[in-house]
Amino acid sequence: MLKPSQSKWFSQLPGAILQQQEREAIERLLPTLFGYYALQIGCCSEGDKPLQGWRIGHRFLLDCAVSNDYPMSVALTDPLQLPIKTDSVDAVLLPHTLDFSSDPHQLLREVARVLIPDGRLIVVGFNSWSLWGAWRLIARRGGAFPWHGHFLSARRLEDWLSLLGFEIESCEMMMFRPPLRSEILMKKLEFMESMGRRFWPLLGGSYVIKAVKRECLIRPIHQRWRPSTQVLGGRVVKPTTRSKNG
DSSP states (O other), X not given: OOOHHHHGGGGSTTHHHHHHHHHHHHHHHGGGXXXXXXXXXXXXXXXXXXXXXXXXXXXXXXXXXXXTTOSSEEEOOOTTSOOSOTTOEEEEEEESTGGGOSOHHHXXXXXXXXXXXXXXXXXXXXXXXXXXXXXXXXXXXXXXXTTTSOOOOHHHHHHHHHHTXXXXXXXXXEOOSOOOSOHHHHHHTTHHHHHHHHHOTTOOSEEEEEEEEOOOXXXXXXXXXXXXXXOSSSOOOOOOOOXXXX
C-alpha cells in the first residue's frame, strides 16, 4: 500500500496526468458493473474516489490512509489475507495495488477467492513495455517512487489472471508520453497519446484491465464401480467331486 508521501506523486506531474487518464478509463467501465458489494484495495491519493460513482450499494476500501470523511467504509487490514468470505464480493478494484504489493501473486489469489462467479476485477498498473518502463530501468536505482515498483506488463498480468480462472474483457492502454515533470513539454508531447493508441497501442505507460471470474464447470468424472465376479486372476479350476468308491 502507498504511504502518504508516495501518494503526493499523483498530485503533481506526471502523476496527475496519469491519474486523470486512469480515472476516465475506470469511469467508462462503471455502467457495466452491478451487484451488492464492491471492494477497493489501496488507493493512489486521498482525492481519488473511483468507487464513488459505482452502481453498487455497499463500497469498501481496504488498507489506505484516508480521512474520516472518505465516502466509503474504510478498514485497515492485510490485503494478502482478506477477512472476507469466499464468493461474496461483486467487484474489486486494484489501483496500482499489484505494483507495490509484497506478493502480487498472493494478492490476486485472495481477490479470486472473495469474488463471486462472474464477478468483475479492474486492475490499474504500470506497463513495463513502454517509455515508462524504460525510464524505470534508470530511475529505480535510486529507489524513488514509483520506479521501485514491480511494473508488470499487461500481457504478463493477463496470463496470471487466466491461470486463476479469469477471462479478460477489456484492456485500455494510456500515457504514451514519457514521464516528464515539465508542464510545457508534456503539453507539446500530447500528440503522442493519439498516435500511440493508433500505431503502438501495446506500449502505453499504464493500463486498465477488466476481467471476469469464470466459474469452473468441470466436474470430476467418477468411474462407476462394478463388482467383479472373478476375484482371482487367471483361469479358475472348478473343483471336482470324488466318489467314495474311487
